[in-house]
Amino acid sequence: AQRVTQPEKLLSVFKGAPVELKCNYSYSGSPELFWYVQYSRQRLQLLLRHISRESIKGFTADLNKGETSFHLKKPFAQEEDSAMYYCALSGAGANNLFFGTGTRLTVIP
Amino acid sequence: EAQVTQNPRYLITVTGKKLTVTCSQNMNHEYMSWYRQDPGLGLRQIYYSMNVEVTDKGDVPEGYKVSRKEKRNFPLILESPSPNQTSLYFCASSTRQGADGYTFGSGTRLTVV
Numbered sequence: 241a242q243r244v245t246q247p248e249k250l251l252s253v254f255k256g257a258p259v260e261l262k263c264n265y266s267y268s269g270s271p272e273l274f275w276y277v278q279y280s281r282q283r284l285q286l287l288l289r290h291i292s293r294e295s296i297k298g299f300t301a302d303l304n305k306g307e308t309s310f311h312l313k314k315p316f317a318q319e320e321d322s323a324m325y326y327c328a329l330s331g332a333g334a335n336n337l338f339f340g341t342g343t344r345l346t347v348i349p
Numbered sequence: 350e351a352q353v354t355q356n357p358r359y360l361i362t363v364t365g366k367k368l369t370v371t372c373s374q375n376m377n378h379e380y381m382s383w384y385r386q387d388p389g390l391g392l393r394q395i396y397y398s399m400n401v402e403v404t405d406k407g408d409v410p411e412g413y414k415v416s417r418k419e420k421r422n423f424p425l426i427l428e429s430p431s432p433n434q435t436s437l438y439f440c441a442s443s444t445r446q447g448a449d450g451y452t453f454g455s456g457t458r459l460t461v462v
Binding site for chain 1: 407
């Protein structure tokens with residue numbers, strides 16, 4: 241069965257500091273991993289997907305199959321990065337997008 | 350503008366009074382899904398639909414019904430709401446089973462008293 245774990249419910253960093261939001265997954269096949277972001281009072285938005293290997297708003301995430309991780313990183317946090325971040329997994333051929341419990345990031349000015 | 354539209358945004362109702370939350374998408378997506386978001390639990394899938402007249406249960410389907418008579422619409426029905434269904438609900442759609450990422454609606458905050 242698939243499972244997505246985000247070990248940190250809350251994460252606070254100072255502006256300009258590096259930030260890493262952790263995500264570990266469990267899946268027997270080849271997963272497709274995503275990061276979604278939810279700013280205050282807004283809908284969830286797709287931030288990153290591992291298949292595109294892109295950088296969005298300075299964020300990157302690398303799929304590490306050996307460690308079954310998909311951590312989200314940004315070298316210099318900005319105040320506007322404060323939001324709820326969800327890691328999600330979709331299995332090839334599966335009928336579901338599984339979400340972790342989310343990490344609330346607060347960037348302190 | 351490509352979007353997923355949910356209505357209403359806010360709803361307060363009483364226990365046992367049937368209600369429907371509508372969801373509509375204008376992107377011709379085959380796949381639609383309903384989630385509920387609760388503090389500390391993240392998003393949990395209620396029901397999903399792979400196409401017209403094809404629906405299936407997610408992780409937490411009890412107390413909910415859905416229908417998919419048209420491709421664009423995927424209403425969520427609570428036949429007899431209870432206080433434990435107080436939550437924030439999101440509808441989402443995708444071109445495939447989530448592989449291209451979902452487009453989410455703005456959410457419906459439901460309170461059952």
